[in-house]
Amino acid sequence: MTDIATKHAETDELEARIDIPVVTEALLGTWADIRREAREMIKDSAFWRIEGQAIPEHRERTLSQLHLLVKAGANSRANPKEYGGQENQGGNLAGFEELVAADPSLQIKSGVQWGLFGSAILQLGTKPHHDKWLRDASDMVLPGAFAMTETGHGSDVQAIGTTATYDAETGEFVVNTPFRGAWKDYLGNAAQHAKAATVFAQLVTGGVNYGVHCFLVPIRDDDGAFLPGVGGEDDGPKGGLNGVDNGRLHFDHVRVPRENLLNRYGDVAEDGAYSSPIASPGRRFFTMLGALVQGRVSLDGAATWGSALAMTIAVTYGNQRRQFDNDGAGETVLLDYGRHQRRLMPRLATVYAQAFAHDELLQKFDAVFSGAADTDDNRQDLETLAAALKPLSTWNALDIVQEAREACGGAGFLAENRLTGLRSDLDVYVTFEGDNNVLLQLVGKRLLGDYAKQFAGKPADVARLVAGQTAGRIYNGAGLRRLGQAVTDFGSTARSVELGLRADHQHELLAARVEQMVADVAAKLRPAAKMSPAESAAVFNENQNDLIAAARAHAELLQWEAFTDALDRIDDEDSRMVLTWVRDLFGLQLIETHLAWYLITGRLSAQRAAAVSSYIDRLCSRLRPHAQDLVDAFAYEPEHVRAPIASGAERDRQEEAAQYYADLAASGSAPQKEPKPKKR
Incomplete structure (x- = not known):
């Protein structure tokens, strides 16, 4: 998609550049080969959504596409080999997630047929059921x-x-x-x-x-x-x-x-x-539901790649569309405006974080469902991780696609440019396969359980914990930490950035927030253990919002850590440097979102809190020359994007207009500008 050279790239020759194939390989993850195979398949226009198609025709088209998937052999990767499958659990989901670029309806309908209906037969049934129904379900003989x-x-x-x-x-x-x-x-x-x-x-x-x-x-x-x-x-x-x-x-x-x-x-x-x-009975129930966790796993991936598609469209258009003449210097490319960078670059960083976190989730899913590491503990970890990541990626998808739409102006509202349809299709992802708030409550309960296990049967440790919390509240709440930061910063915002917002400090701030929030909820819920069931339920209800907020903070931390782990696997020095800026942008936007909490709890001084927003602006500007490379690394081809505003047509229009005015000026026939009124 890279067709336009920005003035930043032209004037900063010493700037590091990402190696796009290297970054693409990291983003596509463990099953990159299957993702590429799926993307090659959906280049066929028979798989594409037809914008504005009537519902009856759309339904029949989607049904026919499932039969095309069967012909292409994309229907049974997860099945045992004796039933025509490949026993590739992670690759199976990776391949189906890619269908979101063709038509989210296709991705979901195939998920219903093979990821839910077929998977229920495979995961909840036994060999007689597999013999009787599994092949027919796979081959669409039994929809x-x-x-x-x-x-x-x-x-x-x-x-x-x-x-x-x-x-x-x-x-x-x-x-x-x-x-x-x-x-x-x-x-x-x-x-x-x-x-x-x-x-x-x-x-x-x-x-x-x-x-x-x-x-x-x-x-x-x-x-x-x-x-x-x-x-x-x-x-x-x-x-x-x-x-x-x-x-x-x-x-x-x-x-x-x-x-x-x-x-x-x-x-x-x-x-x-x-x-x-x-x-x-309780463990049996959750084991049965856990056998079907792949729905949540695949939604996390599909929402992430749907967001990547939206970012590809918006950044490409923003790199070509020009608006507003600056004192005769010519119209400015949208992405050169600071506000446009602030709208798109942090969201692009979020997509990167989600892609890396999702690959880790897929690896855990594959390890459990392939049998390589199928233990009760691993299943519980998988279920908790899926319940943590799916809410963030699906909520973020709605925010990302909507901002991408607005960043493309009226052109983004045209159905042909796909953003409105993508936003509508991804909307329901936040409530099916588990309502996001309910899922985060499950994560919160797991965090509370793990928190309690640390001190089970250890009264001395509990006493030390309480003392530690008290000391922490004095240190943070009384402003001693803030005072220490202010003294260290010497009144310099730039210095506070360098000293207090590096990777280890980002991790400290994100992790400390999770730990403190879980500890606070646990302390509030502790008296409920001695109450009647009704009173206990009332206490839990009073603290439900805080528990869900703690779970969300935990999921954000997991995404940041996954991004950081991915950096360690990238050997190309320039790529790692640029992606480190992207990771920092992701981490700092999380901290900025919760600045009130950090200020109230005394974990950031007002000066360093202000530095967070300042540094985000600096990172957006620093990453601006890399914006097109970063979306190009998603490796979507024109057949996947299919948005006229991201096809080069806008660049051609801009060049045509520029040439017209240049020729007009050269001809000497251009009308003169209206003179400015004289000052009196």
Whole structure:
């Protein structure tokens, strides 16, 4: 995409430059080869979203694209080899994430078919289920829906109302939605295309409810008609992703064979006796849900690469579009304006941080699901990491795409330039596969649990901890830390930057915030252990916002650390130098966002806090000559971008206009400017 030479690049020959292929390799990560393979495949226009296409046609186009994925062999990377797969768990998700550049509806519909429906069969079923359904699900012979969410219970899966009651006389489960709120809702493929569904229901046998389990339930015949006892509705037009046929399903005492229970974690014998390899109902439930964590993992990646696409469009346009003549010196390139840099460069840094953090998440996912490191602890770590990163990347995606749209002015609002459609499609990512606030609450609870474990059975340590916290509050809250900073800075903002905002200080500030926030919440919740359940719940509710804020701070720290780890793997010195500036920009914008906290807690002096914003401005200016290189390193080609304003057309218009005025001036026929009025 690099076609324009900025004045900065021309006048600063000694400036380090990134080696674009080296940085691309780092960004594409562990499964770079599969990402490239997927990108090469979606150069075919048959995979592209048609802007403004009517919903019925969009749905059928997306369905046809899934069949194209089957023909290309992109459908079964995760499956065991005996079922035509490659047993490549991380590569499978990496490949599907890349589909967001073709059409987010395609990425999500393929995720429903293979990442949810097919994965439920693979991860929750056993060999008889794999033999019976896995190949058909992979090859689109058996299109399916993933029927977990209910109208009345979204993220609260444990409380779903659908039941599957075992009838020992017939050897069948009776699947029933006893009230309207128990209807399965928002299900991809459910409105039209699915022939079967993996239905989550309360398993009841012998009069005992053994909690949520998963059943494969046929829902339509080959002609597309609902089977007896099955009904449903179309969810209709949505705010985005209208190539996916979301719908509702309900069941009126639908009977399925006992063998349709996906029984890896719980089984029912012919006589109705229940058995499970996991005795604890709670642990069993979370183990089953954890087996499907890949949905959250893939959303983190897709949101990140969708954001990278938006940044590519906005930065390329900003590097070519000129606006406002500066005293006859000619119109200025948008990205030369300080405000434009401030809008785009920190968000570009965020995309980089997310890309590096996501690759670490993919590695952990692959290690667990390949069996290479499948332990309970590793599964819990994976679930916590996915629950931490997915909220940040999906929230950030909406902010990044919206700012990119605004930075492109009216051109960004045209559907042909993709930003409005991308913003609409990514909107729902923040609430499906787990509402972001609920996910961060899970992370917060894990942080509290780990915090408590440090002092379990160690009263002396607890006493020392309390004393340490008190000392910390005196040191920070009384301003002693701030005073020390002010003395060190000698009244020099530049010196405070050099002394107090380097990498180790960034890490100290980010980590200290997490530690203090978790400790504060733990202290507030400690009395709840001796209260009644109702009183305890009330105390937790009072501190819920603080807990979620601590979890978010933890996730931000993880992204910063992932970025820093990635720097250590880059051998090219110039590339590492520039990316270090990008990492610093990411870290300092996080600190700037929470400056009030750092000032209130005494961790930054007012002078050094002011230096944070000043240094961000300096970094934006320093990185401006590298902006195009940094987005070019995402390695999107014209077939992936498909936005006219990022195609070079704007550069051509600017050059045509400049040539016109130059020729006009040379001809001597240019009209003279209106003279300025004389001063009296």
